[in-house]
Amino acid sequence: MKYSFFGTLYFLCFLAINTVILAQEIKSPSEFLGYQLGSNFTYHHKVVEYFNYVASQSDKVNIQQYGLTNERRTLEVAYISSPKNLMNIEEIRENNLRRTRLLDGKPDNEDIAIVWLSYNVHGNEANSTETAMKVLYELANNYDTKYDQWLDKLVIILDPCLNPDGRDRYVNWYNQVVGSAPNPSINTLEHHQNWREGRSNHYLFDLNRDWVWQTQIESKQRLKLYNSWLPQVHVDFHEQYYNSQYYFAPAAQPMHELITPWQIEFQKIVGKNNAKYFDEKGWLYFNRETFDLLYPGYGDTYPTFNGAIGMTYEMPGHGTAGLAIETEKGDTLTLNNRIDMHFTTTMATIEACYNNRLSLINEYINFFNSKKDQDTYYLLKTKRQDRLALLMELLDNNKIQYLVPSNFKTIKGFSYKKNELVNVVLDTMDLLVPLDQPKSTLAKVLFERNTKLTDTLTYDITAWSLPFVYGLDAYQVKGKLDSRQYHTNFSKAKPAKNPYAYLLNWTSIKDAQFLSAILANGFKINYSTKSFKYNSKDFSAGTLIINRVDNEKLIPKFSEVLLLIADKFQRDLVPVYSGSSISGMDLGSQKINFLIKPKIALVSGEGISTLGFGELWYFFDKEINFPIDIIGVESMSSIDMNDYDVILFPSGNYRNFEDEEGFKKLDEWIKQGGDLILFEEAINGFVGEGKFELKKNDKEETGQAEVILHPFEQLERESLKQLIQGGIIEVEIDNSHPLAYGYDKQYYTLKNNLETYQFLQDGWNVGYIPSMDKVIAGYIGYNSKDKLNKNLVFGVEQRGEGKVIYFVDDPVFRAFWQNGKLFLANAVFFNN
DSSP states (O other): OOOOHHHHHHHHHHHHHHHHHHHSOOOOHHHHHTSOTTSSOOOHHHHHHHHHHHHHHOTTEEEEEEEEOTTOOEEEEEEEOOHHHHHTHHHHHHHHHHHHTSSSSOOOOOOOEEEEEEEOSSTTOTHHHHHHHHHHHHHHSSSOHHHHHHHHHEEEEEESOSOHHHHHHHHHHHHHHOOSSOOOOTTSGGGSOOTTOSSSOTTOOOGGGOTTTOOSHHHHHHHHHHTTTOOSEEEEEEEEETTSOEEOSSOEEEEOTTSOHHHHHHHHHHHHHHHHHHHHHTOOEEOSSSOEEOOTTSTTHHHHHTTSEEEEEEEEEHHHHTTEEEOTTSOEEEHHHHHHHHHHHHHHHHHHHHHTHHHHHHHHHHHHHSOOOTTEEEEEEOSOHHHHHHHHHHHHHTTOOOBEESSOEEEEEEETTTTEEEEEEEOTTSEEEESSSTTHHHHHHHHOSSOOOSOSOOSSOSOOOHHHHHTOEEEEEESOOOEEOOOOOOOOOOOOSSOSEEEEOOOSHHHHHHHHHHHHTTOOOEEESSOEEETTEEEOTTOEEEEHHHHTTTSTTHHHHHHHHHHHTTOOOEEESOSOOSBSOOTTOTTEEEOOOOOEEEEESTTBOHHHHHHHHHIIIIISOOOOEEEEGGGTTTSOGGGOSEEEEOSBOOHHHHSHHHHHHHHHHHHTTOEEEEEGGGGGGGOSTTSOSOOBOOOOOOSOOOOOOOOGGGHHHHHHTTOEEEEEEEEEEOTTSGGGTTOOSEEEEEEOOOOOBOOOSSSEEEEEEOSTTOEEEEEEOTTTGGGGTTEEEEEEEEETTEEEEEESSOTTGGGTOGGGHHHHHHHHHSOO
């Protein structure tokens, strides 16, 4: 073979550079950090430094920063593979996407598989990141030819910490409370985290429930990268409580019916290989229990529905374990023990992937290229286009394709709401989601009306059908349909000449975002309490009215400033030139109220659900960008409650206010004009004699109850008959009440608890379940269904000049239940 002079020179330089790199001995984590790995928890910035250091010393490692957390910590992955593969990393990525049909072209026949390893999604399960450093070191070194063989045929993507904010919150706390040596006694402070702990992210969201919804910044940035690769295998490393044993695949039932036989089979292959090494070391483990593959928001199910073998591994330890803890057997579980176990399953899994890489690739190609449901679509319809826009944002984030009808047409479709075949008219404003597409499996999982359960003993909610999440009419339709790509039809408004006022129909959370922005800019706003018609256009109760006379002296260039904000939020303001309407009421009517900018307090602290608090904090701070005060529950007795118009009690217990003195103070504030909003379990402490008027829906039983005998081994399953596991239920809505402005007369709630309350006798039953036959989807225990009959869901009780607002069900569940968010906005803005 002939070489040109410059080609030979390049080759010699490349060889010299790599010889230098190979000659350098990479420091181990212990050598780099200055302490033995496993003797301390490592701060996130030191982990990042170590990863960058190894990449600078090894030709087998590249680093990519893919984002920043809320607290500005680095999110990054390491690509670990052979030098040749890393030089061609972009070609390998694109070829892998061609296997999925998400990228045009025929894939090459290369036998390189992609394995993605995710550590520390729960910040206080802190062993995982320590393990990640050890995995990186072992694979980047050059002393084991077996690893070189693996890396020649695998690209390993290693994310050392999915939740840096939560991890550092835990590590900082632990280092503050531990002594010069860890104390393994469970009684000591280092094993009892404070209220915020470290499991969740900055806004106290569980990132391992957020994969598909991508509400949080960490998830959004990570899933953008993940969907640009779509690996064949993904492993999510966790910890569970310290007296448990190690869990690895295969997973438990229920498994979603769309999971393929190969995906199930490879879990068994990996499990067998993991078990081999655990058996050699005498370590205890289990599988096929507890951790199922159903809910799509997890780090195992989401990859599975995207063609991968998705697996969860659970190590005993958790945030309770610290550096060392005494187990119930009298043994001491150390951080070193935990690192060894996660390291062992990591390497055993990589080995299984290498040995089965050809099958992994071939079955992966089959997953994306097998015959799909041709000419089958999900059809989404609504008069409120914002809801479709929010859905399209979710579909875009998950690379699910959608179209719009090209023309009007009447067809047959299976109605989600009526649960039957009906005639439906296609409209060019509708949305079509075809099932003949690469992301067909994920689309089916998300849009299916009712998920099939092979076992009722499941780990999370059992219903999440997108049409109900977004409040849309939905149909499954079949047949050839003329369609086209979606194009936005929003156009910026031009300032009107001397308008009398601008009107905005109140229909979605985007209107609440706009309202928050114009309040921040000092606008004075009115809202209608009745529907009316202006210039042949209908305006519903809740319509925002921004009068020129109220604002032009306060805000120079009133129209220009207002329309600039409207453009930002894509709000279609309607200019009007008279205060007289065609029907309903005029703009000076007494049925139009002035909107008072509320001063809001959100209570936090011990006894309160961190997840419930986090949802509300995130809603105000990030979703509608409205300022609130966060008040510690222990400080509530000393503050002047009259500083606030609205106080929110997230789900939890409030013993300081449940006693006679605390309740009296709270009730006096309400009667003087305050609005108290109670969520879920927070309601419990304020019902009963001497409290608010709401009453529990306890059914009195008379006579001898029938005794049904069950074996003890069936206790867990029998208890499920008393439970609700995230079921979707139809709710009747009084949309004439301010709490329900912008809603239809039906709403679909996600019910996660069996707390039941009677209708208010002296108040407004704004949302209620009229009968027990309103269950739409999800698991509702056999003995629970009759308890749903005639139950309050959303209610308002007037007390003096103020009121108590009850949210029995969570309207903003995990920030993904989009159709409930307007209830919360109504509760705080339409409060007079």
